[in-house]
Amino acid sequence: MIDNQPVWDDAPWTPPPTLTGEVHADSCVIGLGGSGLTAIGELLARHLSVVGLDAIDVGAGAAGRNGGFLLAGAYDFHHDAVRRHGRARSRALYRATIAEIDRIAAAASGTVRIPGSRRLAATREEVADCREQLAAMQEDGLPVSWYEGDDGVGLTIPTDGAMNPLARCRLLATRLLANGARLFAGSPVRGIERSASAVRVVTDTAVVHCARVIVAVDGRLDVLLPELADRVRTARLQMLATAPATGIVVPCPVYRRDGFDYWQQRADGAIAVGGCRDRAGDVEWTTDAEPTPTVQAMLEQVVRSHLQVTAPITHRWAASAGYTTTGLPVIEQVRAGVWAIGGYSGTGNVIGSLAARAVVAACCDGDPARAQLLLGAEWEPCVTDGASR
Numbered sequence: 001m002i003d004n005q006p007v008w009d010d011a012p013w014t015p016p017p018t019l020t021g022e023v024h025a026d027s028c029v030i031g032l033g034g035s036g037l038t039a040i041g042e043l044l045a046r047h048l049s050v051v052g053l054d055a056i057d058v059g060a061g062a063a064g065r066n067g068g069f070l071l072a073g074a075y076d077f078h079h080d081a082v083r084r085h086g087r088a089r090s091r092a093l094y095r096a097t098i099a100e101i102d103r104i105a106a107a108a109s110g111t112v113r114i115p116g117s118r119r120l121a122a123t124r125e126e127v128a129d130c131r132e133q134l135a136a137m138q139e140d141g142l143p144v145s146w147y148e149g150d151d152g153v154g155l156t157i158p159t160d161g162a163m164n165p166l167a168r169c170r171l172l173a174t175r176l177l178a179n180g181a182r183l184f185a186g187s188p189v190r191g192i193e194r195s196a197s198a199v200r201v202v203t204d205t206a207v208v209h210c211a212r213v214i215v216a217v218d219g220r221l222d223v224l225l226p227e228l229a230d231r232v233r234t235a236r237l238q239m240l241a242t243a244p245a246t247g248i249v250v251p252c253p254v255y256r257r258d259g260f261d262y263w264q265q266r267a268d269g270a271i272a273v274g275g276c277r278d279r280a281g282d283v284e285w286t287t288d289a290e291p292t293p294t295v296q297a298m299l300e301q302v303v304r305s306h307l308q309v310t311a312p313i314t315h316r317w318a319a320s321a322g323y324t325t326t327g328l329p330v331i332e333q334v335r336a337g338v339w340a341i342g343g344y345s346g347t348g349n350v351i352g353s354l355a356a357r358a359v360v361a362a363c364c365d366g367d368p369a370r371a372q373l374l375l376g377a378e379w380e381p382c383v384t385d386g387a388s389r
Contacts, residue, residue: 004291006065007241007272007315008166015057017172019184019206025051026203028210030189030224033063034165035341036216037172040181041107042360046058050181053201053209055188056344059169062219062348065319067239067262067274069253070104070161070286071117071342072097072142074374075327075345077129079136088343089376091140096373097350098143098159105161108168115252117160120152122257126197129258130154140189146190152256162253162264179382180207189224192338212363213338216356219320220228220287221342232343236284237277240316242303242311244269259346261302271309273299291318331362331371333381 013259014044016032027043029036043050054060073094074081081090105112121127134155137144147156184206191202192213201208215225220231250265261275276298277284284295296316303309324330324343329351333339339362341355342348351374358370362381374380 002315004289004317005315006166006239006317007266007270008064008068008164011167013170014187016177016183018186019051019053019203019208021205022207022209023051023182024209025038025049025182026211027051027228028199028208028213030054030201030213030215031061031123031217032169032173032183032185033061033218033352034059034169034172034295034349035063035214035218035356036214037169038353039174039216040176040183041172041342042357044176044179046360046364048364051187051210051227052176052181052183053187053189053203053208054183054185057185058173058183059166061184061217062237062319062321063352064166064169065239065317066151066165066237066321066349067253067272068165068264068349069117069255069262070101070112070163071253071347072101072157072159072350075347077133078140078142079133081221082136085145085376087140089373091142093373094140095144096354100350100354101159101161104163104168104350108163108171111171112161112163114159114161116156116158117162117253117255118147118154119158119259120154120254120256126258127153130329139320151254158380160253163349164266194333211337214359214363215338215340216342216352218322218342218344218348218352219289219329221322221340223287225334225338225340228330228332228340228343232322232330233285234287234320235277235323236289236318237274237321237346238291238299238316239272239274240296240299240303240313240317241270241272241315242309243314245271245309245311248307248309263302263307270314271303271307271311273302273307275299276302284379287319287320289320291316320356321348328375331355331359331375331379333363
């Protein structure tokens with residue numbers, strides 16, 4: 001069994017080098033997960049020079065260690081989002097995420113499939129909640145249908161997808177390198193400093209001088225940028241995977257218990273299962289990204305008792321993810337020339353991509369529309385970024 005290596009890490013890979021010396025660029029992106037890599041692509045499309053840094057490697061955080069779900073909508077189920085954020089805004093955001101899933105699939109061909117997803121109810125109360133979600137989505141003309149099968153009852157969302165998240169990140173990074181991005185691994189950031197004319201990003205072995213910085217790290221965002229500590233909290237998400245399983249076919253990503261348990265089946269038959277964080281209590285609010293016996297035992301119970309899979313466990317791993325009190329992401333200029341995106345509340349595969357494109361539109365084009373779609377019409381940058389105008 002492999003401890004703290006995701007089942008997605010199944011192909012050869014050579015990490016980018018460590019950055020040394022002093023370099024100059026128009027922009028520096030910190031974090032080489034899905035959102036950071038998307039931001040780099042957006043910056044290159046504007047003919048800007050970019051340096052991308054990661055403390056460990058491409059996709060080494062939650063972006064390459066999650067369940068591989070591509071789900072439309074934000075953190076809240078659609079009927080809950082309507083109550084919290086209004087019908088028109090929730091409908092527009094949901095449709096934007098459907099379009100973003102298609103964009104992600106096109107940009108990472110071969111790592112993504114669109115089989116739909118399934119929400120299963122674990123209790124009588126959750127059955128009623130599924131029916132409420134069904135009614136709200138049907139009222140807004142969003143794709144959904146009622147599901148009843150041998151594995152339970154709930155909803156089918158036909159526009160959702162599944163992917164190998166680490167393979168997606170590595171494919172994006174390879175293409176960005178070919179397009180002129182300068183990417184560096186093993187380069188943890190020790191400080192972000194503002195001078196009169198530029199921003200300096202300091203690592204153990206290098207300094208990046210640039211006009212703007214985009215911090216796209218999700219988990220531990222509150223550590224790197226303490227200004228966000230009152231609104232972003234880091235949690236540990238845990239998963240395990242089995243050897244290829246016989247006697248079970250999981251045709252699409254499945255989530256249960258209001259999304260606190262989730263699983264999908266790889267093409268080779270292996271089952272990847274995550275969740276149970278809520279059952280472990282406050283100890284899972286931590287920046288420690290090591291799997292624990294308590295949660296791993298709960299996940300194994302899901303595999304053995306609920307899914308009735310007997311294949312041996314081959315991988316156990318964990319990752320850090322940022323959560324916000326609103327369920328909506330952070331897209332903010334926290335200091336002059338320093339922008340942050342993160343706090344995806346466990347939905348970063350799609351929302352993170354939207355946030356990345358929104359932050360580049362805001363800081364480079366002066367266009368707040370994409371951020372306003374995610375955060376509300378009243379959104380505006382908190383600090384004037386002279387470099388963006």
